[in-house]
Amino acid sequence: MLLVAASAVVAGARSYAAVAQWSANAPQHTPARLGARAVGALGVRVAPSAATIRRVIALICPGGLADLTGTDPADSDSVALDGKTARGSRHGTSPAAHFLAATTGGRTVTQLRVPGKTNEITRFTALLAPYDLTGVTVTADALHTQHDHARFLVEERNAHYLLVVKANQPEPHRRLRSLRWKDCTARRYDRETGHGRRETRATRALAVTGLGLDFPHTAQAARILRHRTDLATGRCSRQTLYTITDLT
Structure with missing residues (x-):
């Protein structure tokens, strides 16, 4: 499942629906090499559905598709944090999904969904904790100009910060x-x-x-x-x- 999703993202897919469409339209030898299951007497390779792809990736990769092809920030000069609301993610009375994302050089490092009734501040540490940020300058908007964030970057991650006040x-x-x-x-x-x-x-x-x-x-x-x-x-x-x- 992860190989299918990662291959689709590398090929240009930017949503779960696009990943499912790519896997459904791929020639039979592609899902065979990626390990898709075979059904029937002819051994036809069946692509996973969009719902299955979304469910599996959500369980394994907290950052979603970004974690499959995310960029390692260790050799970067800077990493920028910014929040974004996923287009088309609002369903009925459910609010749109909001994410806090880290990018460097125009490429996504990772992202985490911001839980409802909270804000981006609650995801700052969890977003950056898995990475080696030694010598990296982290930039963020005024919402993240927090004392705890500054101490976390300098004292725990050996990083630098540039924050708006x-x-x-x-x-x-x-x-x-x-x-x-x-x-x-x-x-x-x-x-x-x-x-x-x-x-x-x-x-x-x-x-x-x-x-x-x-x-x-x-x-x-x-x-x-x-x-x-x-x-x-x-x-x-x-x-x-x-x-x-x-x-x-």
Whole structure:
């Protein structure tokens, strides 16, 4: 079953239904080599159904299809965490399935489903615990800017972090806003046009070791001013983001 699913994913399947369709349409010699069962006097190889594939993979691979062809992050510079809701997974009154996924270089490392009535925070440690993250920088949005997450990455996994700070961490956010950003000499400007908008980003970085920032292992902070212009309407918007990292 796992060989069938993995072969289908390598061939381009991105859902359980697509895996089942690939296995059903494969020539007889393919399921024979993968060990599919033979039925009848002619020994016809029968492909597993989509429901069977989903059930077996869910029991063996908590990350679903991603675990079958997931990328090992050990040699990567960075791993990005992001949540996503599976399209088409809502059934009746049942909510859509939400996953926390880890990716590197555009390739999926693994993913875990977020249980109902909880959020992505509860899956952060379980998602990354099986991997060697020594020297890898883990990036995540403001939801994961948690003290326990930072300690887990630095102290237990020998990794680094780059996290966004918003109002969910009020004290670090207040202290970051009060820093003397105008005196900062480490600056970078980026301009790009695409997706119907023009965007300019001005980034400034400061060493914050010893400044009393209430967050574990933080050594450097950055402020990103983002100016965005909608090319169709001419409407402009501005956003300020703060990030923190244990890197110097």
